[in-house]
Amino acid sequence: xxxxxxxxxxxxxxxxxxxxxxxxxxxxxxxxxxxxxxxxxxxxxxxxxxxxxxxxxxxxxxxxxxxxxxxxxxxxxxxxxxxxxxxxxxxxxxxxxxxxxxxxxxxxxxxxxxxxxxxxxxxxxxxxxxxxxxxxxxxxxxxxxxxxxxxxxxxxxxxxxxxxxxxxxxxxxxxxxxxxxxxxxxxxxxxx
Ligand code: DGI
Ligand code: FE
Ligand code: FE
Numbered sequence: 192x193x194x195x196x197x198x199x200x201x202x203x204x205x206x207x208x209x210x211x212x213x214x215x216x217x218x219x220x221x222x223x224x225x226x227x228x229x230x231x232x233x234x235x236x237x238x239x240x241x242x243x244x245x246x247x248x249x250x251x252x253x254x255x256x257x258x259x260x261x262x263x264x265x266x267x268x269x270x271x272x273x274x275x276x277x278x279x280x281x282x283x284x285x286x287x288x289x290x291x292x293x294x295x296x297x298x299x300x301x302x303x304x305x306x307x308x309x310x311x312x313x314x315x316x317x318x319x320x321x322x323x324x325x326x327x328x329x330x331x332x333x334x335x336x337x338x339x340x341x342x343x344x345x346x347x348x349x350x351x352x353x354x355x356x357x358x359x360x361x362x363x364x365x366x367x368x369x370x371x372x373x374x375x376x377x378x379x380x381x382x383x
Contacts, residue, residue, distance in 0.1 A: 218325030
């Protein structure tokens with residue numbers, strides 16, 4: 192991808208996202224680029240995946256469900272209850288369809304950015320972690336610690352994020368996706 196193509200994606204995100212979401216998108220893209228430089232991942236792939244990871248975030252629950260039905264994308268019981276979880280899967284579909292991304296690793300990084308999955312690729316971990324720790328995030332506990340550890344141990348950062356996310360979801364009585372639990376168990380048990 193040439194530099195002007197990345198800037199085209201950036202402008203498209205600026206068009207479809209509100210100001211706050213767009214700032215978050217830029218934060219994720221640049222944080223992912225830094226993590227990529229640190230851990231030996233392709234920086235351009237990290238920028239593209241970061242730029243597009245929330246490209247379906249602005250769609251309503253109805254629209255997300257409608258796209259899944261039309262394109263025959265699977266919808267789990269948890270996603271049926273909380274359709275906003277689908278912005279990750281639908282985003283990965285739109286990345287190919289609307290934004291002409293063909294790299295499967297980039298598509299997977301968008302797909303798995305909310306729940307993670309056991310055995311994530313380097314790029315998938317980088318996007319998952321960048322989404323959580325980009326500079327615009329201010330609320331989460333242990334942010335300072337996670338931001339430091341992400342540059343030395345991605346699996347440890349994954350575990351800490353999943354632990355805190357599950358605690359937060361349990362505490363707030365939210366629907367918890369099976370994949371989020373499986374991802375937590377995987378990294379808890381020393382998975383790579
Ligand atoms: O799209 P973002 O707001 O940037 O972040 P995200 O894609 O991680 O999704 C937002 C929320 O999703 C975040 O607060 C963590 C939460 N999440 C992750 N796994 C689950 C979940 N929410 C529910 N209800 N269930 C899950 O399993
Ligand atoms: Fe998201
Ligand atoms: Fe995000």
